[in-house]
Amino acid sequence: MSRTQANKENWEVPKKVGNSKSRGKTVSTNLDSKQNVFKVLQEQETGEKNGWNVRGLNKRDKQHAILSLLKMNKVGICALLENKLKRDKANDMMYKVFFAWDHYSSTIAESRLLVLWRKSFVKVQVLLEHQQFIHCLVKFSSLQLEILITFVYGFNFLTERLDMWRGLSSLHISNKPWLVVGDFNAVFNFDDRLGGKVISANEILDSTAWLACSQLATLKCIGSNFTWFKKTVMASWLKPMTAGGLLGVTKKLLRLKHVLNVFNIKEIGDIEQGYHHAKGDYQLALSKAQDSPSDATAQEAEKIAAIFYKDHYARYRSYLIQRSKVTWLQKGDENNSYFHACIKKRRKENQIVSFMNDQGDIIDDYNAVVHHFLDHFRSYMGSHSSATSLVKTYCIELGPCLDIDKQLGLITEFTKADVKKALFSIPGTKSPGLDGYNSEFYKAMWKQIGDEISVAVLDFFSSGRIPVELNKTVLALVPKTDIPSRAIDYRPIACCNTLYKCISKMLCSRLSEVLPSLISPNQGAFIRGRSLAHNILIFQDLIKNYNRRNTSPRSVLKIDLSKSYDTVDWGFLERLLISLRFPPRLIHWVMVCLRANRGSIQIIKQVFDDFCNSSGMKTNLSKSQVFFGGISAQDKVQLQQLLQLEEGTFPLKYLGIPMRPTKWKEVDCGEILKKIKLRLHTWTSRHLS
Numbered sequence: 001m002s003r004t005q006a007n008k009e010n011w012e013v014p015k016k017v018g019n020s021k022s023r024g025k026t027v028s029t030n031l032d033s034k035q036n037v038f039k040v041l042q043e044q045e046t047g048e049k050n051g052w053n054v055r056g057l058n059k060r061d062k063q064h065a066i067l068s069l070l071k072m073n074k075v076g077i078c079a080l081l082e083n084k085l086k087r088d089k090a091n092d093m094m095y096k097v098f099f100a101w102d103h104y105s106s107t108i109a110e111s112r113l114l115v116l117w118r119k120s121f122v123k124v125q126v127l128l129e130h131q132q133f134i135h136c137l138v139k140f141s142s143l144q145l146e147i148l149i150t151f152v153y154g155f156n157f158l159t160e161r162l163d164m165w166r167g168l169s170s171l172h173i174s175n176k177p178w179l180v181v182g183d184f185n186a187v188f189n190f191d192d193r194l195g196g197k198v199i200s201a202n203e204i205l206d207s208t209a210w211l212a213c214s215q216l217a218t219l220k221c222i223g224s225n226f227t228w229f230k231k232t233v234m235a236s237w238l239k240p241m242t243a244g245g246l247l248g249v250t251k252k253l254l255r256l257k258h259v260l261n262v263f264n265i266k267e268i269g270d271i272e273q274g275y276h277h278a279k280g281d282y283q284l285a286l287s288k289a290q291d292s293p294s295d296a297t298a299q300e301a302e303k304i305a306a307i308f309y310k311d312h313y314a315r316y317r318s319y320l321i322q323r324s325k326v327t328w329l330q331k332g333d334e335n336n337s338y339f340h341a342c343i344k345k346r347r348k349e350n351q352i353v354s355f356m357n358d359q360g361d362i363i364d365d366y367n368a369v370v371h372h373f374l375d376h377f378r379s380y381m382g383s384h385s386s387a388t389s390l391v392k393t394y395c396i397e398l399g400p401c402l403d404i405d406k407q408l409g410l411i412t413e414f415t416k417a418d419v420k421k422a423l424f425s426i427p428g429t430k431s432p433g434l435d436g437y438n439s440e441f442y443k444a445m446w447k448q449i450g451d452e453i454s455v456a457v458l459d460f461f462s463s464g465r466i467p468v469e470l471n472k473t474v475l476a477l478v479p480k481t482d483i484p485s486r487a488i489d490y491r492p493i494a495c496c497n498t499l500y501k502c503i504s505k506m507l508c509s510r511l512s513e514v515l516p517s518l519i520s521p522n523q524g525a526f527i528r529g530r531s532l533a534h535n536i537l538i539f540q541d542l543i544k545n546y547n548r549r550n551t552s553p554r555s556v557l558k559i560d561l562s563k564s565y566d567t568v569d570w571g572f573l574e575r576l577l578i579s580l581r582f583p584p585r586l587i588h589w590v591m592v593c594l595r596a597n598r599g600s601i602q603i604i605k606q607v608f609d610d611f612c613n614s615s616g617m618k619t620n621l622s623k624s625q626v627f628f629g630g631i632s633a634q635d636k637v638q639l640q641q642l643l644q645l646e647e648g649t650f651p652l653k654y655l656g657i658p659m660r661p662t663k664w665k666e667v668d669c670g671e672i673l674k675k676i677k678l679r680l681h682t683w684t685s686r687h688l689s
Helices: 039-045 060-073 087-096 161-169 199-213 229-236 245-268 270-290 295-323 335-349 366-378 393-397 404-408 415-422 439-444 446-463 497-517 534-543 572-580 585-594 600-615 633-643 666-683
Strands: 004-005 008-011 052-053 078-082 103-104 113-118 122-129 134-138 146-153 178-183 474-479 490-495 554-557 625-629 652-653 657-659
Touching: 004 404, 078 146, 078 178, 087 103, 103 122, 113 122, 113 134, 134 161, 146 161, 161 199, 178 534, 199 295, 229 245, 229 446, 245 446, 245 497, 270 295, 270 335, 295 572, 415 439, 415 446, 415 497, 439 446, 446 497, 497 585, 534 657, 572 585
Parallel strands: 052 078, 146 178
Antiparallel strands: 004 008, 078 113, 103 113, 122 134, 134 146, 474 490, 554 625, 652 657
16 A cells, blocks of 8 residues: 555555566555545445535635545545536536546536546446436446445435436346445435424335335444434534633533423423334234235335334333433343333432431421431531541651652643543433533534533643532432431432533542552552452451350451541541642642541550541441450450440441351341342233243
């Protein structure tokens, strides 16, 4: 493969390798270029169009713009639709602008279809011309490769396109690859149009019949199938905005939200109702087809109804996934009744209508319920921390700290590629934040708004400022127990905005590079390459022989920190990062986003108290316990008074796993068996034949 320079642009020309003694053997390799249409055509895996509507090409500046577009994408053959060029105008354009190109302007389809190809790359032979299409044989230069390409530009009316379908059906295709591209002005599926008039079965009858007879396969499209949604988004997005950076993007998203709400009502409609209508139509068409197996019309109507139902079912299933919030794809459960049951369960869980007070009475007054939950979470969220002492810097410096190389690595400039990687790593099924946008929106619109989003996110790392609107979260209350009765039985989960998640992921990616050197090897959580299962195995070995009478004195403390994340003092976190020698710039980024003997027992208790006083966290005495082995009853009482903890009994739960000094018993597997039974219970809703 070699490069030649023609007319000051670099094009890749496939050439033969060897001389006349090589018996005509050639070397075929992929063309190394981005968006290379020749590579796409040779591999027959394109999602790009080779024809587009330019709506008139008489102006010289538009001609040069088209030529620049072809150069940029390295297009070797294409068709310009609705060019409105007469024969003399077309010849003049080719002579003065497209002088390295050849063309074919049909007398039948003049001013509607103009085929262009680069002389040095392909040779084109027109086999058949029609008012609505041109059928060509394309030979690639210096390659033993020939393909058939049909450029189509259909008329606007259904009756006028009948002649086009007949003409396309009459084409006799040999064993050569065949590519049909262009604007059919027709629809092939019921979901090919959003908004406007609903697609009828009559509209897709001719197109689907031709597609079935021609034995062609539709190529996968790149990006969204619909342009109206993107046009709606961009019409709002491109409106002027005085603010810039993250604040400007946040305000644009808020403005766009109102536009999309209207779009959803007018264009998408009721997904559930559309699904049930499609299902009813399909069942009716299927019944008629079974009653009249020899009726071709009934059989075709059944096929069309099946396609219509399949499209609506996929849309409805996606809707159920988002509503039910279950990982059903991993379970392989396709029964809609299961999703409805999950939705009903979630709806019931989301309704908090009462609580139990300290006297055991059920309170169902609306205002009392609201104040109970607000007072509970306000008592430790957003309030002043209870931290009473500072971090002991000298103690931190005794352990590992960051050196200058790691400090510089943490504050290395982020790039647009880092922004895209972080944003695209967020699953589309994650719940959105207060703005209502999940990661799927940004992924779908990345080509249009990705550059602006990247610049805005990078502006945070240069300015260190984040809009208040972006830092707001929605608190979702997740029940800790099957029957929650008080506010303490709910776990608050913060639903952050997607752009906030993107920034936090970028920070986490940098922190993940240095945390393994700072955190002790015996800590298995949140470090890549480490597993909590190792801690479980180690702990299982540690508690062996605890229930033996003649074992040496020993004890285990099970400590539970009460709402550690919600009550930790941010000042403690900042002072801790400073002590570990994190760069001030990274600390600013993080803080902006947040805001076995008696002697050893006493030391552990003192260290833990110091930690609680510095961090602001408290011990959850109701969940913390002490376990003894080989210790007398008198010593147990004294140790319990010192620790102020109750003695626990085995099995104890460690990281969600029941642990005991001996081998597991049948009762220890009860939790696992319960989960298996619940999974099997969902299968009973299936209607097996």
